[in-house]
Amino acid sequence: MIRKFEKSHPYPGLLIIVEGIDGSGKTTQLQLLHRWLEGMNRRVFLTEWNSSRLVNEAIKRGKKKNLLTPTTFSILHATDFADRLAHLIIAPLKAGMIVCADRYIYTAFSRDVVRGVGREWVRDMYGFAVKPDIAMYFRVPIEVSLERILSGRAALKFHEAGMDLGLSDDPTESFRLFQTRILSEYELIAQECGLTVMDATLPITRQQEIFRQLVQEKLAEHDPKPIVSVRRRSRTNV
Amino acid sequence: MSDTRSFFGEGHPYLKITGLTGKLIVVEGTDGVGRSTQISDLKRWLEMNGHAVVTTGLTRSELLGKTIDQAKAGHTLNTQTYCLLYAADFADCLEHQIIPALRAGFVVLADRYIYTLMARAIVRGADKDWIRSVLGFALKPDAVLYLKISLENLIPRVINSERIHEHYWVEDSPEGLDYWEAGMDLRLGEDFYDSFLEYQRRKMNVFEVMAKEYGFEVIPASRGFSQTNRQLKQSIQRVLQSE
Numbered sequence: 001m002i003r004k005f006e007k008s009h010p011y012p013g014l015l016i017i018v019e020g021i022d023g024s025g026k027t028t029q030l031q032l033l034h035r036w037l038e039g040m041n042r043r044v045f046l047t048e049w050n051s052s053r054l055v056n057e058a059i060k061r062g063k064k065k066n067l068l069t070p071t072t073f074s075i076l077h078a079t080d081f082a083d084r085l086a087h088l089i090i091a092p093l094k095a096g097m098i099v100c101a102d103r104y105i106y107t108a109f110s111r112d113v114v115r116g117v118g119r120e121w122v123r124d125m126y127g128f129a130v131k132p133d134i135a136m137y138f139r140v141p142i143e144v145s146l147e148r149i150l151s152g153r154a155a156l157k158f159h160e161a162g163m164d165l166g167l168s169d170d171p172t173e174s175f176r177l178f179q180t181r182i183l184s185e186y187e188l189i190a191q192e193c194g195l196t197v198m199d200a201t202l203p204i205t206r207q208q209e210i211f212r213q214l215v216q217e218k219l220a221e222h223d224p225k226p227i228v229s230v231r232r233r234s235r236t237n238v
Numbered sequence: 239m240s241d242t243r244s245f246f247g248e249g250h251p252y253l254k255i256t257g258l259t260g261k262l263i264v265v266e267g268t269d270g271v272g273r274s275t276q277i278s279d280l281k282r283w284l285e286m287n288g289h290a291v292v293t294t295g296l297t298r299s300e301l302l303g304k305t306i307d308q309a310k311a312g313h314t315l316n317t318q319t320y321c322l323l324y325a326a327d328f329a330d331c332l333e334h335q336i337i338p339a340l341r342a343g344f345v346v347l348a349d350r351y352i353y354t355l356m357a358r359a360i361v362r363g364a365d366k367d368w369i370r371s372v373l374g375f376a377l378k379p380d381a382v383l384y385l386k387i388s389l390e391n392l393i394p395r396v397i398n399s400e401r402i403h404e405h406y407w408v409e410d411s412p413e414g415l416d417y418w419e420a421g422m423d424l425r426l427g428e429d430f431y432d433s434f435l436e437y438q439r440r441k442m443n444v445f446e447v448m449a450k451e452y453g454f455e456v457i458p459a460s461r462g463f464s465q466t467n468r469q470l471k472q473s474i475q476r477v478l479q480s481e
Contacts, residue, residue, distance in 0.1 A: 001367045054319070058305040065299045070252055071375055075326040082318035093415075116252030117375075124371040128318050156263045 003131040004184045005105060005193070012224050013093035015105040015130060016215065018051060020138030021179050021186065022230035023161070025207070029138065030102050032208045033215065037098055043224075047084065049103035054081045063159060073113040078125050081105070096226040105129045106137075106193065110185035114178065115165065128200060133218055137190045138200035142180050149175070184190045244342075246352065247374020254331075255377065259342035261477055262377060264351040266387030268438055269398035272461050276385070276470055279288070283471065284345055289478070292339040295349035299330035304460060315423075321359040322480075325372050332376060332402050340377075345478070353452070357444040361437065362424065376421045381477045383470055385459035386451055390439060397431070 009015070016033070022140050030046070037044045051054075055076045062068035062076070063145055073188070100165040105126045112122050150172065158164065161171040162178025198207055218233065241257045267273050274295075281291045306323050309315060315323070339346050352373045359369040425435035449456055453474050459466045 001371055002365060027469050037478065054309055054325075055305060055323075057308075062301050065300075066328070067334070069329065071250060071329040071333065072301060075322055075329055075372075079319055079322035080327060082316060086316045086319070117250045118248045121248045121250065121374055124368065124374075125322075127365075127368050127371075131290055216419050 001056050001127060002116075003123060003127045005126065005131045007131060008133075009093065009130045011093035011130070011221075012096040012227060013217060014098045014134075014224055015089065015093060015101065015132045016098065016134045017101040017106075018123060018138065018199060019103060019131040019186065019195065020140065021104045021142075021145050021182050023148035024140040025148070025204065026136070026138040026139035026200075027102055028204065029136075029198075029207055029211055030100055032204075033211055034100050035210075036212055037100075037215075043074050043095075043097045044089070044100060045097050046100045047088045047102070049101070049107055050077065050080060052084050053081050054083045069162075070112065070115040070117050073115060074117050074122060075125070077108055077112075081108070081126070085129060085213050090138065093130070094227045096224040098224065101132075103131060104135070106135070106186070106195065107187050109193075109233065110182045113185050114162070114181045120184075135151065135193070135195045136214075137186065137195040138198050138207075139186075139190075140174050140200040140228060144201060145179060146172075146176060212235060240345065244378050245374060246376040247371055251376050253337075253339070253375065254314050258340035258377075260275075260336065260342065260344045260346060262336065262340060262346045262348065262379040263474060263477060264348045264353070264379040264382045265452065266350055266353050266394065267380055267459060268387065268445075270388045270392055270443060271385045272395070272463065272466070273349055273385060275345050275463065276467060280347060280466060280470060280474065284347075284474070287444065290342075290344045290395070291347060292335065293347045293349060294331055294335050294339075294346045295326065296324070296331075296351075296354060299327050300336070301330040302327045317359070317362045317364050320362065321355070321364050321369055321372070328352065328373070332469065349463050350377070351379065351382070353382065353445070353448055356448065357441050359442045360444050381473060382454040383473055384445065384450060384454040384456050385466065386445075386449075386456050387459045389435065389442070391460040393435075394437065396434070 001155050016030075018030045022025040034044055059068070059073075059076055059080075062072065089099055103177075104216040108126060109119075109122055113119050113131075114190065156171045156175050161175040163171060163174050165174070165178060167177040189195065198210065200207065202210075243255050245253075245255070253332070260326055265273050272464055281293055284291045300425070301322070306327065309319070336348070355373060356366075356369050360366055363424060409476055424433070424437060426440075427433040448454065455470045457466060
């Protein structure tokens, strides 16, 4: 079984991804990085996890009618990812762009395993994914994340709090238990997949400095240029 | 007996498959080989013999609803997206229909199973090991009865005056040959017929390999309904007698 995300991709662009539990500050950091890259007149593309319309309806219907099982939940997100990977990640990478992805396959690796699917199974399923050039994991203690999340919004949503797992009837407590399990999966993944760990309790500006430094080094290594010669279209591609 | 039930590949920790006392019998075979006619007859026959029967197929689940059709109509799907959409649909059917029925002691007659999904995937260029591990959570069936037919015998069953009419004039016809079933998305030939032929040929080749690999019971389906039917019944009887 080939897991493409274990080997460097052949495209001229650069793939930068951020991961971490809710409230780790990863989105803020990625947006700041995006601003900076734009300011340098780089061709950048920002993309989020779970943003396509392809299976959104099915996921919504499944959540509403409580039809989703850990397996269908996991496969539907992978389906969506496969579509976005082709259109929103590989295409810009071939065009020599810098793709900034808010969450990536590691989100599925942690969340879906906590929901009960096999660790190896979910990794195999995402075997077609491209390996990021920079994968930043924002590590934060559970209490810090909880504080950030709970002060920022009115109420936790059902699935966000992991209420479907039946860990606790209290959304806040359920969220804490759910995120704690996610966090320990992330620790495993960071080791296994070689994610760069960022101390997400540091001041925002300090984290951004470190992040930019890392990206700067990557950019110095190679200058992204678009692919201009097209290989003959394979007959087997849909 | 219930303890012998196992996953096709790597199962999921949360999926409990003990106490599934029913039997899972899969009928595989290409489009137009006569699967559904056979299955409805087998169901009647089994029920006459006192077995409770549930039939399932690769039809649209409640979960996916029109999503698959919309996705296919919407824009070009890449191979992985295509395969995963069908895998999700199958998972829904497995967990909401097949497993509960087996737990209740039913005979489940499956009109196609993961093998069709794998064949479609492989013909579309998916990595064989990849699709096999994606579908690893499926239950290993008690028997896979593969209705085998030659292309010469298949063509008149699929392409005849009724079906051509249906395919061309009746919208959303379940009987008509649809674009994807003919593998038109693969652009294997200059027209519908050429594409159909090449698509079926490739799928049959994949099935040949799988038949050996997974130990299908091959049942010749080129002759008539009754000969095939007799053989199917013999095989099913054997499965039901084995404990």
